[in-house]
Amino acid sequence: METSELLKKVRKIEIKTKALSRQIFSGQYHSAFKGRGMAFSEVREYQYGDDVRFIDWKVTARFNHPYVKVFEEERELTVMLLVDVSASGEFGSGTDKKGGSKRESISEIAAILAFSAAQNNDKVGAIFFSSEVEKYIPPQKGRTHLLHIIRELVNFEPKHPGTDIGQALKFLRNVQKRKSSAFVLSDFMDSRYEDALKIAGKAHEIVALQVYDPLERELPDWGLVRMHDNETGEEFMIDTASKANREAFAKFRAEEHKNFDTLMNKYGIVHTSISTQEDYVKPLITMFSKL
Amino acid sequence: MENIVFAYPKLLWLLLILPPLGYWLFARDKKTRPYLHYSDSSYRNVLKKTWRQRLYPTLHVLRLLAVALLVVALARPQSTSKQSSKNIEGVDIVMAMDISGSMLAEDFSPNRLEASKQLAREFVRGRESDRIAVVAFSGEAFTQCPLTIDHGILENRIRQLKSGVITDGTALGDGLAVSINRIRQSDAKSKVIILLTDGVNNAGSIDPLTASDIAKTYGIRVYTIGVGTRGLAPYPYKTPFGIQYQNVQVEIDENLLKQIADETGGTYFRATNKNRLKAIFEEIDKLEKTKIEVLSYEQRAEEFKPFLWAALVLLLLELLLRLSVFKTLP
Numbered sequence: 001m002e003t004s005e006l007l008k009k010v011r012k013i014e015i016k017t018k019a020l021s022r023q024i025f026s027g028q029y030h031s032a033f034k035g036r037g038m039a040f041s042e043v044r045e046y047q048y049g050d051d052v053r054f055i056d057w058k059v060t061a062r063f064n065h066p067y068v069k070v071f072e073e074e075r076e077l078t079v080m081l082l083v084d085v086s087a088s089g090e091f092g093s094g095t096d097k098k099g100g101s102k103r104e105s106i107s108e109i110a111a112i113l114a115f116s117a118a119q120n121n122d123k124v125g126a127i128f129f130s131s132e133v134e135k136y137i138p139p140q141k142g143r144t145h146l147l148h149i150i151r152e153l154v155n156f157e158p159k160h161p162g163t164d165i166g167q168a169l170k171f172l173r174n175v176q177k178r179k180s181s182a183f184v185l186s187d188f189m190d191s192r193y194e195d196a197l198k199i200a201g202k203a204h205e206i207v208a209l210q211v212y213d214p215l216e217r218e219l220p221d222w223g224l225v226r227m228h229d230n231e232t233g234e235e236f237m238i239d240t241a242s243k244a245n246r247e248a249f250a251k252f253r254a255e256e257h258k259n260f261d262t263l264m265n266k267y268g269i270v271h272t273s274i275s276t277q278e279d280y281v282k283p284l285i286t287m288f289s290k291l
Numbered sequence: 292m293e294n295i296v297f298a299y300p301k302l303l304w305l306l307l308i309l310p311p312l313g314y315w316l317f318a319r320d321k322k323t324r325p326y327l328h329y330s331d332s333s334y335r336n337v338l339k340k341t342w343r344q345r346l347y348p349t350l351h352v353l354r355l356l357a358v359a360l361l362v363v364a365l366a367r368p369q370s371t372s373k374q375s376s377k378n379i380e381g382v383d384i385v386m387a388m389d390i391s392g393s394m395l396a397e398d399f400s401p402n403r404l405e406a407s408k409q410l411a412r413e414f415v416r417g418r419e420s421d422r423i424a425v426v427a428f429s430g431e432a433f434t435q436c437p438l439t440i441d442h443g444i445l446e447n448r449i450r451q452l453k454s455g456v457i458t459d460g461t462a463l464g465d466g467l468a469v470s471i472n473r474i475r476q477s478d479a480k481s482k483v484i485i486l487l488t489d490g491v492n493n494a495g496s497i498d499p500l501t502a503s504d505i506a507k508t509y510g511i512r513v514y515t516i517g518v519g520t521r522g523l524a525p526y527p528y529k530t531p532f533g534i535q536y537q538n539v540q541v542e543i544d545e546n547l548l549k550q551i552a553d554e555t556g557g558t559y560f561r562a563t564n565k566n567r568l569k570a571i572f573e574e575i576d577k578l579e580k581t582k583i584e585v586l587s588y589e590q591r592a593e594e595f596k597p598f599l600w601a602a603l604v605l606l607l608l609e610l611l612l613r614l615s616v617f618k619t620l621p
């Protein structure tokens with residue numbers, strides 16, 4: 001993608017997300033992500049009504065006048081975006097104006113989250129992963145950094161096709177020792193991440209955002225379909241003209257989805273599923289209101 | 292359509308491209324057809340293989356069959372029907388039969404006439420491609436049956452020969468002349484008269500030798516057969532008390548018959564009994580061999596059309612199936 005085009009897209013995302021992030025996080029954001037406890041800010045003279053527990057005895061002794069420590073609730077937190085750039089994200093039915101690929105949806109949602117975090121003056125970092133961690137952008141503040149992340153979101157070319165969410169979560173734990181809000185943006189077409197999720201879930205506040213395409217939930221009657229698995233490269237033919245097959249597929253997917261829900265609930269992870277075909281704002285708002 | 296031959300059989304070697312073509316079709320279907328790039332394949336085992344998937348390769352088979360038929364059509368299949376036309380140079384034969392009363396002599400069984408008739412019929416049966424006429428004579432001569440190829444009628448007419456319908460006697464000359472008259476205008480290469488008699492020329496207005504001269508002029512060979520045993524022969528007489536037999540001396544003018552035969556290039560035979568007569572007829576049969584030229588030619592009709600139609604139908608069928616039942620995506 002050319003730079004001008006990219007900038008245009010970034011501008012578009014910025015405009016779109018500024019409004020959205022306000023909409024999404026208005027009121028809830030503060031309470032949603034609690035700061036990392038109290039941080040010492042300054043000492044000031046004791047005033048009537050101050051909690052005696054906060055009197056700084058050393059300063060009081062030096063000045064012979066009561067001083068209290070003033071703590072500030074640390075508002076600043078780190079937002080980590082775990083972005084799935086595996087080949088499965090390239091799929092998108094795109095029957096609608098809205099419908100892009102899953103990867104595009106993920107990028108947009110990630111951009112919104114990044115903008116929102118930047119507005120709150122939070123540090124934003126990103127981990128791009130496929131079957132391995134493809135790129136790590138350490139959390140930082142600032143608009144330049146934000147644009148850097150967005151550029152990567154739009155432009156990143158993964159080297160591996162597969163998906164390994166566990167690897168990404170492990171990596172997150174290794175690089176991010178302090179507690180952060182980690183958004184996992186993926187289609188969650190991976191089954192071996194439970195352990196990593198459990199461990200990472202203790203250290204970080206994880207939010208799982210599953211992006212799916214409607215055609216991944218149900219197959220239409222398309223006759224014989226030659227399928228190519230983006231991740232493994234397997235090629236085979238399926239028969240969607242058979243009603244039994246379509247039903248089996250839908251049932252299989254529903255089960256998978258249920259398993260995803262169950263797993264996330266088990267570790268108390270906030271999660272939602274967002275279709276590429278529908279507006280992602282509503283599900284995001286609903287999810288954040290639950291936080 | 293019973294015999295199919297190919298005008299360009301070498302083109303059938305093109306059928307050898309079928310296996311690689313088939314391989315190519317299958318490989319191409321696997322390799323170069325577009326695939327739906329989908330997220331995963333975890334559902335693969337959930338879906339069952341349906342008959343549509345199983346039968347999908349028949350499309351290629353249909354295509355291959357169509358190509359095969361095209362190749363066959365290209366090799367110009369032709370149906371041949373052999374038409375043989377026998378160009379028969381038939382021999383024209385006149386059988387001049389003596390039906391005089393003496394022919395009723397029973398030295399042959401049942402008598403000379405019946406034996407002669409029977410053997411003459413057999414002779415006729417054996418010469419399918421010749422035109423044969425029958426002339427009967429005794430005191431006079433008449434044509435029992437003109438030259439004909441219709442051997443059915445001929446045999447019938449021979450069967451109908453009877454003694455005593457005309458004046459008794461033996462008019463050898465007349466019999467020969469009538470026979471010559473029957474045959475002279477024939478344009479057959481070989482003209483033959485078989486003169487069968489048992490007596491001496493004693494009636495008629497034409498001298499047998501004159502007749503043989505005429506025969507010679509027309510290039511007619513005359514085979515003469517003298518019928519009758521040597522010595523006495525039992526001859527039936529009708530009396531008021533029934534049929535009685537009297538032995539009569541057999542008189543055959545052998546010299547005359549020999550002369551006639553020699554002059555015209557034929558042969559004289561003497562039949563002393565039925566078997567001998569049969570042998571004589573067989574000998575004449577051998578001597579007068581019919582020249583048969585068999586011209587056989589083949590008629591070929593182009594038969595590529597059904598192959599082309601079949602190929603077209605198969606191709607259309609394949610297309611139709613590809614677009615309907617075996618519709619694939621993408």
